[in-house]
């Protein structure tokens with residue numbers, strides 16, 4: 001029998017689709033965006049889990065897709081980047097934004113240049129269709145950054161501002177980690193599975209809500225208010241959870257009879 005709300009076949013074993021955030025979830029937070037350290041074995045571990053899940057494994061991140069490819073090389077996963085602005089589907093096709101909104105994001109970043117010139121501790125990350133203003137090296141400038149971002153985004157109502165860990169970002173209106181998760185869930189190999197989304201930050205909340213509305217679960221790393229129904233302690237536990245869910249899926253599917261790559 002099929003559950004009318006979620007589309008899951010109730011007679012079949014529960015098949016999972018795993019979605020995970022990157023910064024603060026798969027890797028520890030670092031002082032600067034380019035300084036994150038990826039555990040040496042992480043790409044192999046994630047690749048193994050993806051194989052066990054029949055490729056129903058994706059990263060949903062605020063970073064650009066290329067960034068994640070570089071950090072997880074040689075692994076190429078389905079990825080939603082820049083808070084849902086870019087998406088590489090499981091079949092490898094990439095969805096992006098119109099050039100117009102990409103140019104508008106560049107323009108928004110240019111409006112921040114005077115603030116940067118006066119405050120070398122600040123970092124602006126320019127993405128295709130999104131902009132992040134980091135103040136981790138200058139926490140006393142948090143309020144000034146918020147004011148500057150609001151001012152820079154004021155000219156273009158196609159952007160929404162979102163706050164993350166020591167960062168304020170502009171992303172296109174109507175796009176989020178939630179819209180990205182829902183888009184994956186409409187396509188193979190994710191469709192018909194139970195979504196699990198793991199994240200640590202406020203920008204992950206849309207992903208938790210989407211996963212739960214689709215009959216799955218959100219898992220929040222760390223403390224703080226959240227819509228997620230479950231919590232997890234730290235990055236090491238996320239690695240162990242992904243490995244465990246991969247193993248479980250493999251056993252459910254095959255009864256452990258098939259040969260598995262390690």
Ligand SMILES: O=P(O)(O)OC[C@H]1O[C@H](O[C@H]2O[C@H](CO)[C@@H](O)[C@H](O)[C@H]2O)[C@H](O)[C@@H](O)[C@@H]1O
Nearest residue numbers: 022023029030031032033061062063165166167
């Ligand atoms: O959605 P995520 O994968 O968690 O990405 C969110 C943002 O992460 C990065 O910034 C954060 O991590 C940096 C490195 O640890 C840290 O220095 C910074 O303070 C954090 O905000 C990334 O640079 C952003 O582009 C992502 O949107």
